[in-house]
Amino acid sequence: MSGSLDNLNDDNRELVTFPNGARLVLDPMPHLQTTSVGVWVDAGARDETPENNGIAHLLEHMAFKGAGGLGARELVERVEDRGGVMNASTGYERTGFYVRCLAEDAADMLDISAGLALDQQLPEDELEREKGVVVQEIGEASDQAEDLVFELAQAASWPDHAIGRSVLGTEASLKDISCAQLRDFVETNYVANRVVMSVAGHFDRDQIIAQSQKWLEPLKAGAAPIRLKPEYGNGAIVRERDTEQAHMVLSFPAPDSRTQDRFAARLFEEIFGGGMSSRLYQEVREKRGLAYTIDAEFDSYADTGRFNVYCGCDPSDTMEVQKIVKELWLEFANAGPSEAELKRAIAIQKAQFAMSSEGPSARASSGAYELFTFDRLINLSEALVAIDKVSLDEVKLCAQNSTQGKATASCVGPANCLDAAFNFTQG
CATH class of the missing domain: 3.30.830.10 (Metalloenzyme, LuxS/M16 peptidase-like)
Structure with missing residues (x-):
């Protein structure tokens, strides 16, 4: 296979680095009956502007409306039919798509995780509906004083910077985000050198390698993120x-x-x-x-x-x-x-x-x-x-x-x- 293989850890992890900069972490835990598989991207809310605040999180939501050749319902049924648990998260500096599953399903579930991260369909007819779901999420967070106080603390600590804004965005900032903008965000940020596929648990190494080649080798490399250092507030x-x-x-x-x-x-x-x-x-x-x-x-x-x-x-x-x-x-x-x-x-x-x-x-x-x-x-x-x-x-x-x-x-x-x-x- 193409790529270089380095044994960097005394805990049996392996790191495969592809020529385009994409990376695969193999972390065998053969005594387990389950596996955790996922794809993480070095992109999040701090890569947004005030105008498109919330786009990284909205993209995460939209991925579940169809990805990797599967429709929204097919995605969840494919995972839950096998007893798996699928989820995703968006932070300020990275976004992840992952599944916990039985060991025998690791390669198939990695295929689904990779599709969510790297092959979103982004259907136009689902966008406004999903924005509405996110607006409800924003409202729920605002209603919880324990959540709201941390949102305010974030804004106080890093004013006028992406880290000081909510990961969820606002109803106003989400309003004009289009599928074209979502695709632009993917093209800019979801590039090979900012993607890590990681697998931990019990798995067939050859099957995981095959999935990584399928998804990671075709990715295009891109520029490193330009991130301005935030000034701490007062x-x-x-x-x-x-x-x-x-x-x-x-x-x-x-x-x-x-x-x-x-x-x-x-x-x-x-x-x-x-x-x-x-x-x-x-x-x-x-x-x-x-x-x-x-x-x-x-x-x-x-x-x-x-x-x-x-x-x-x-x-x-x-x-x-x-x-x-x-x-x-x-x-x-x-x-x-x-x-x-x-x-x-x-x-x-x-x-x-x-x-x-x-x-x-x-x-x-x-x-x-x-x-x-x-x-x-x-x-x-x-x-x-x-x-x-x-x-x-x-x-x-x-x-x-x-x-x-x-x-x-x-x-x-x-x-x-x-x-x-x-x-x-x-x-």
């Missing part, structure tokens, strides 16, 4: 809602997903607000009883990132909660973690990496993510060693660097709680 965005709880997201900048600092960032996230032993959980929930849910997350992209603290609390407590969060954040930046905290966080992170490596769906997705992010496959052992090497000073410096940046916040709830978000961003 300020708060709030939305008044008659809710029982106030929902807040409090944020500071964080490392991007490609830097080695990402390991220290994961450990800071874990110590600060990752679990029940975290500082936020112990102080805000256990000690003071101010919230049922409070946690932290490390949200990263290729060239930017942020730490978020989410809290759902009584509207009358938002001012106190944001004050405690900020004080704890600054205290962490000043003093750093304890040895016991770091040891616990390392154990948790290593366990999470190991647990995710045992699921074929996570492994298939991870193969694509690693290639898009690092241009190589990352051994599990390499990641675990990197986590083990993170020092107290590195975690402390990560917290310090975050608080030296601009603060952003969002809040959804009654009018009397909204000032808390603005207070967090000041001083």
Whole structure:
């Protein structure tokens, strides 16, 4: 076959790179009875303009209206007749189409996944109907305060940039998108060097190779995406809602997903607000009883990132909660973690990496993510060693660097709680 074969991992994964730049990840797990197959594309909402915001996600929807020579109903019946589960997702930087199935059906299900990603029919008579479905999805997200507060946080953190806009788009931005524009988006972004086919689980290697040749070899290479680095914002965005709880997201900048600092960032996230032993959980929930849910997350992209603290609390407590969060954040930046905290966080992170490596769906997705992010496959052992090497000073410096940046916040709830978000961003 054409293409070069490199054994890059000590975990038995194989990477096949085709002459046009398309790549195939083979991740055998022969002890399983199932397989996860999929095709991922290095394209998403950050490749949109304000005028066509939502086109990447709309394209994902439209793919299920007919692809790979099968109609909409044929697609789902072909998968579900064999007990498979088919899905897709669109993010800011990549889009994926995937199926979980029995091992004996892996090649056939990969054929369907590849058709969804690389051979969409895009029927004109389905476009307006599907736009209506997406508008309902937008409405559903807006109705959920927990979802809306993160949309607002995204806009506050990266204003005037594609990463700051909703992946779903808006009713106004979807209105004028045509099938011709969808095809243009595919032609520009769904090119060989931005496509990864990934298979994890129990499968027949020769059958998978045959499918990869069928779908990947004919693809044309294209230009790398032109993505402007976003500037981190400063300020708060709030939305008044008659809710029982106030929902807040409090944020500071964080490392991007490609830097080695990402390991220290994961450990800071874990110590600060990752679990029940975290500082936020112990102080805000256990000690003071101010919230049922409070946690932290490390949200990263290729060239930017942020730490978020989410809290759902009584509207009358938002001012106190944001004050405690900020004080704890600054205290962490000043003093750093304890040895016991770091040891616990390392154990948790290593366990999470190991647990995710045992699921074929996570492994298939991870193969694509690693290639898009690092241009190589990352051994599990390499990641675990990197986590083990993170020092107290590195975690402390990560917290310090975050608080030296601009603060952003969002809040959804009654009018009397909204000032808390603005207070967090000041001083």
